[in-house]
Amino acid sequence: xxxxxxxxxxxxxxxxxxxxxxxxxxxxxxxxxxxxxxxxxxxxxxxxxxxxxxxxxxxxxxxxxxxxxxxxxxxxxxxxxxxxxxxxxxxxxxxxxxxxxxxxxxxxxxxxxxxxxxxxxxxxxxxxxxxxxxxxxxxxxxxxxxxxxxxxxxxxxxxxxxxxxxxxxxxxxxxxxxxxxxxxxxxxxxxxxxxxxxxxxxxxxxxxxxxxxxxxxxxxxxxxxxxxxxxxxxxxxxxxxxxxxxxxxxxxxxxxxxxxxxxxxxxxxxxxxxxxxxxxxxxxxxxxxxxxxxxxxxxxxxxxxxxxxxxxxxxxxxxxxxxxxxxxxxxxxxxxxxxxxxxxxxxxxxxxxxxxxxxxxxxxxxxxxxxxxxxxxxxxxxxxxxxxxxxxxxxxxxxxxxxxxxxxxxxxxxxxxxxxxxxxxxxxxxxxxxxxxxxx
Amino acid sequence: xxxxxxxxxxxxxxxxxxxxxxxxxxxxxxxxxxxxxxxxxxxxxxxxxxxxxxxxxxxxxxxxxxxxxxxxxxxxxxxxxxxxxxxxxxxxxxxxxxxxxxxxxxxxxxxxxxxxxxxxxxxxxxxxxxxxxxxxxxxxxxxxxxxxxxxxxxxxxxxxxxxxxxxxxxxxxxxxxxxxxxxxxxxxxxxxxxxxxxxxxxxxxxxxxxxxxxxxxxxxxxxxxxxxxxxxxxxxxxxxxxxxxxxxxxxxxxxxxxxxxxxxxxxxxxxxxxxxxxxxxxxxxxxxxxxxxxxxxxxxxxxxxxxxxxxxxxxxxxxxxxxxxxxxxxxxxxxxxxxxxxxxxxxxxxxxxxxxxxxxxxxxxxxxxxxxxxxxxxxxxxxxxxxxxxxxxxxxxxxxxxxxxxxxxxxxxxxxxxxxxxxxxxxxxxxxxxxxxxxxxxxxxxxxxxxxxxxxxxxxxxxxx
Numbered sequence: 001x002x003x004x005x006x007x008x009x010x011x012x013x014x015x016x017x018x019x020x021x022x023x024x025x026x027x028x029x030x031x032x033x034x035x036x037x038x039x040x041x042x043x044x045x046x047x048x049x050x051x052x053x054x055x056x057x058x059x060x061x062x063x064x065x066x067x068x069x070x071x072x073x074x075x076x077x078x079x080x081x082x083x084x085x086x087x088x089x090x091x092x093x094x095x096x097x098x099x100x101x102x103x104x105x106x107x108x109x110x111x112x113x114x115x116x117x118x119x120x121x122x123x124x125x126x127x128x129x130x131x132x133x134x135x136x137x138x139x140x141x142x143x144x145x146x147x148x149x150x151x152x153x154x155x156x157x158x159x160x161x162x163x164x165x166x167x168x169x170x171x172x173x174x175x176x177x178x179x180x181x182x183x184x185x186x187x188x189x190x191x192x193x194x195x196x197x198x199x200x201x202x203x204x205x206x207x208x209x210x211x212x213x214x215x216x217x218x219x220x221x222x223x224x225x226x227x228x229x230x231x232x233x234x235x236x237x238x239x240x241x242x243x244x245x246x247x248x249x250x251x252x253x254x255x256x257x258x259x260x261x262x263x264x265x266x267x268x269x270x271x272x273x274x275x276x277x278x279x280x281x282x283x284x285x286x287x288x289x290x291x292x293x294x295x296x297x298x299x300x301x302x303x304x305x306x307x308x309x310x311x312x313x314x315x316x317x318x319x320x321x322x323x324x325x326x327x328x329x330x331x332x333x334x335x336x337x338x339x340x341x342x343x344x345x346x347x348x349x350x351x352x353x354x355x356x357x358x359x360x361x362x363x364x365x366x367x368x369x370x371x372x373x374x375x376x377x378x379x380x381x382x383x384x385x386x387x388x389x390x391x392x393x394x395x396x397x398x399x400x401x402x403x404x405x406x407x408x409x410x411x412x413x414x415x416x417x418x419x420x421x422x423x424x425x426x427x428x429x430x431x432x433x434x435x436x437x438x439x440x
Numbered sequence: 441x442x443x444x445x446x447x448x449x450x451x452x453x454x455x456x457x458x459x460x461x462x463x464x465x466x467x468x469x470x471x472x473x474x475x476x477x478x479x480x481x482x483x484x485x486x487x488x489x490x491x492x493x494x495x496x497x498x499x500x501x502x503x504x505x506x507x508x509x510x511x512x513x514x515x516x517x518x519x520x521x522x523x524x525x526x527x528x529x530x531x532x533x534x535x536x537x538x539x540x541x542x543x544x545x546x547x548x549x550x551x552x553x554x555x556x557x558x559x560x561x562x563x564x565x566x567x568x569x570x571x572x573x574x575x576x577x578x579x580x581x582x583x584x585x586x587x588x589x590x591x592x593x594x595x596x597x598x599x600x601x602x603x604x605x606x607x608x609x610x611x612x613x614x615x616x617x618x619x620x621x622x623x624x625x626x627x628x629x630x631x632x633x634x635x636x637x638x639x640x641x642x643x644x645x646x647x648x649x650x651x652x653x654x655x656x657x658x659x660x661x662x663x664x665x666x667x668x669x670x671x672x673x674x675x676x677x678x679x680x681x682x683x684x685x686x687x688x689x690x691x692x693x694x695x696x697x698x699x700x701x702x703x704x705x706x707x708x709x710x711x712x713x714x715x716x717x718x719x720x721x722x723x724x725x726x727x728x729x730x731x732x733x734x735x736x737x738x739x740x741x742x743x744x745x746x747x748x749x750x751x752x753x754x755x756x757x758x759x760x761x762x763x764x765x766x767x768x769x770x771x772x773x774x775x776x777x778x779x780x781x782x783x784x785x786x787x788x789x790x791x792x793x794x795x796x797x798x799x800x801x802x803x804x805x806x807x808x809x810x811x812x813x814x815x816x817x818x819x820x821x822x823x824x825x826x827x828x829x830x831x832x833x834x835x836x837x838x839x840x841x842x843x844x845x846x847x848x849x850x851x852x853x854x855x856x857x858x859x860x861x862x863x864x865x866x867x868x869x870x871x872x873x874x875x876x877x878x879x880x881x882x883x884x885x886x887x888x889x890x891x892x893x894x895x896x897x898x899x900x901x902x903x904x905x
Contacts, residue, residue: 017713018713021546023795024520024521024543024545024546025521025522026521026538026539026542027793028526028535029524029525029526030526041495043497048502048503048526061499097541098545101545120714120715156838162717163715163717163838164839165836204843206864206866206903207903237602238637239600241644317500317502319498352833353833354832355830355833356829357829360637360646361644361861363862365834365844365864366830366833367830367832386843387830387843387844389830389862390862435905437843437844437863439867439868439901
């Protein structure tokens with residue numbers, strides 16, 4: 001198999017820090033990655049020289065690596081993709097820079113209006129347009145035009161007990177029109193109130209406790225507890241706790257987990273993946289039973305099946321591999337406040353930060369950035385940030401309640417040195433016991 | 441081998457070309473306009489071996505430019521930035537136009553200026569080894585294959601080698617500005633790393649090992665294998681531990697990671713913007729008296745050594761904490777002006793797509809007297825941590841809160857005992873610095889902004905069952 005992946009991307013960003021517009025930045029990158037797969041060996045070369053000579057040189061380098069003879073050349077060209085068909089209304093590049101700066105100022109004001117304790121505010125916005133074209137020796141020819149827009153606020157609150165931080169972000173695979181539907185003031189207020197709340201926080205408990213995760217608190221639980229472990233590259237190398245578990249009960253029957261790159265506008269959405277395949281809605285766990293893994297072309301080929309549209313790469317300078325898109329738990333039927341009321345003692349996590357997993361052992365961590373004690377079925381005192389640790393299949397079996405208040409959150413997923421945008425989603429849920437790494 | 445950083449009069453053709461390019465862009469600056477141009481070009485190779493064969497081989501060149509433009513006015517200077525992943529002149533001109541336009545929108549600020557030569561002479565370092573170029577690709581492939589084979593056969597309990605990689609790179613950098621900066625540097629790197637999976641029954645555990653150098657000839661793949669296999673096999677049978685307070689001994693790799701987090705709180709930029717728990721504490725005792733922390737990029741033993749910083753100034757040895765007392769922060773030009781001091785030659789930048797910021801580059805915690813096993817003996821009972829997870833989700837350099845996932849072995853009667861996994865260790869960075877029990881003599885140079893050695897910290901909270 002020979003493949004050319006051509007990419008043209010432009011990005012812009014603006015940062016308001018300490019009430020100053022410190023930096024506006026613009027970036028542009030253009031190039032092609034050429035992949036040749038012969039037998040089990042992949043050769044890869046990339047170039048920023050998109051002339052015929054440049055591409056042929058890279059192709060020769062990649063082919064030499066894979067020790068494949070023969071020479072077939074197809075001529076390809078970057079063409080326009082119908083953005084309106086993809087729901088993009090306002091190209092961020094068509095928006096005046098001053099309009100973007102107005103949003104930053106507004107958010108700064110909104111954050112500071114939350115109280116004098118807010119000592120520092122950093123507001124950033126950014127957008128990118130990534131046009132890709134993929135052609136391969138099977139005759140595949142696909143292209144996509146991906147527009148992404150993001151906005152984030154970081155606040156520092158200062159109090160008698162020291163400093164605390166609050167972060168909130170908004171990120172969509174859409175154009176500048178997202179600001180018609182989403183209010184940046186709310187993003188700023190969420191970040192500010194998070195920092196302020198933690199000023200009076202007490203140390204988080206240490207040891208195993210029941211946890212209630214709020215709807216849309218991050219969804220990083222599933223991303224780490226099983227998402228990475230269900231990526232086929234780990235499966236074919238027997239480097240995942242979920243290898244050989246197909247058809248087995250790997251989670252509570254309340255868990256139906258989906259990875260779906262087709263969800264329009266979500267952060268992990270695209271029209272074709274970075275191998276030219278359409279994304280699909282893949283049910284990975286259904287009522288607790290493992291039903292499928294996620295596949296890119298290379299690993300699917302080894303198993304004699306089709307890609308599930310999960311072949312992604314950071315840029316033309318990277319080889320594609322199996323990646324998540326938008327990974328979410330289907331909503332349940334319970335009410336969030338009743339789940340809390342029915343939890344005598346535990347911890348309520350309103351917002352999660354990042355996480356990390358060892359797919360082989362299944363052990364994973366995920367951190368809180370806003371959490372409270374639950375005492376006698378009521379949310380009470382705020383807690384300082386801490387990581388939680390658990391083992392994927394064990395934690396998934398301990399989910400005993402799922403509510404109906406589903407929401408998604410954007411994130412950046414890092415794997416093997418490559419970052420890609422992903423979405424995570426869940427409704428309010430309860431885990432009967434997770435080890436919380438506090439100090440109290 | 442040749443010198444890595446050379447003055448503009450004696451540059452070799454490669455970096456000379458880059459400096460010429462940077463200078464030619466800088467020369468196009470108009471009146472009332474200052475400009476700084478960063479140009480870089482590199483080549484990378486990466487071989488991954490799996491199951492006795494080459495799984496993938498990547499070979500690629502990459503280059504790019506980062507342009508900062510300053511428009512000066514009565515109420516201060518306005519900064520604009522743009523980058524491009526190409527050295528094509530037309531692309532550079534487009535980036536320059538973007539940077540100029542971006543500058544029009546920035547808030548005027550008298551503290552935003554470019555570095556000017558400050559009279560400190562750069563200490564030239566030898567960071568280039570031609571063997572990265574001259575060793576044939578077949579030999580590099582053979583290194584990866586041999587690493588995979590050796591790791592697979594090192595111990596009967598190794599049931600999988602998840603990845604065995606060889607990678608190398610060379611990078612050349614030139615920087616020019618209208619304020620008189622002319623700087624070039626070049627470096628080579630070579631790296632092998634291996635991830636082993638050990639299994640016994642249904643139990644699987646992982647361990648990684650690596651070796652770094654300036655050329656393939658510097659590498660010790662047998663050490664990478666031994667490290668990966670030891671780390672994976674000694675974790676077999678690991679269970680959760682009981683919660684409680686204990687002394688935690690961190691291995692050198694973990695200590696390097698801990699120091700890199702502390703480094704972000706020692707950035708003058710974080711301090712001046714009120715985002716560091718060290719803010720306002722200069723001259724105070726912030727750590728145990730045994731703690732002396734130095735950032736010294738001029739030490740060629742550091743993998744991250746560099747004779748010049750991200751703004752082209754000479755790097756220098758900066759003593760940040762001396763015998764527990766906070767002595768100074770690291771500054772780039774802008775953060776130094778905001779703090780009414782001078783740059784410490786500590787501008788760092790993440791390649792051509794990033795702008796300079798203040799940061800540590802080569803931190804070293806002064807070694808103590810005890811070897812690693814003597815540290816364990818001195819501690820007696822506690823937890824030895826061989827790796828941590830969730831540094832980014834559980835450590836906050838603003839508040840100092842510290843909570844990470846950990847795996848390792850219990851320490852009983854001064855020696856390593858049964859393995860432990862799925863636990864966390866927690867404290868605050870402030871308290872950890874004060875609670876140092878012992879610093880090992882086993883200083884290890886590692887990739888990343890800090891070296892590491894065995895370090896014992898008392899009174900940490902272990903969370904498990």
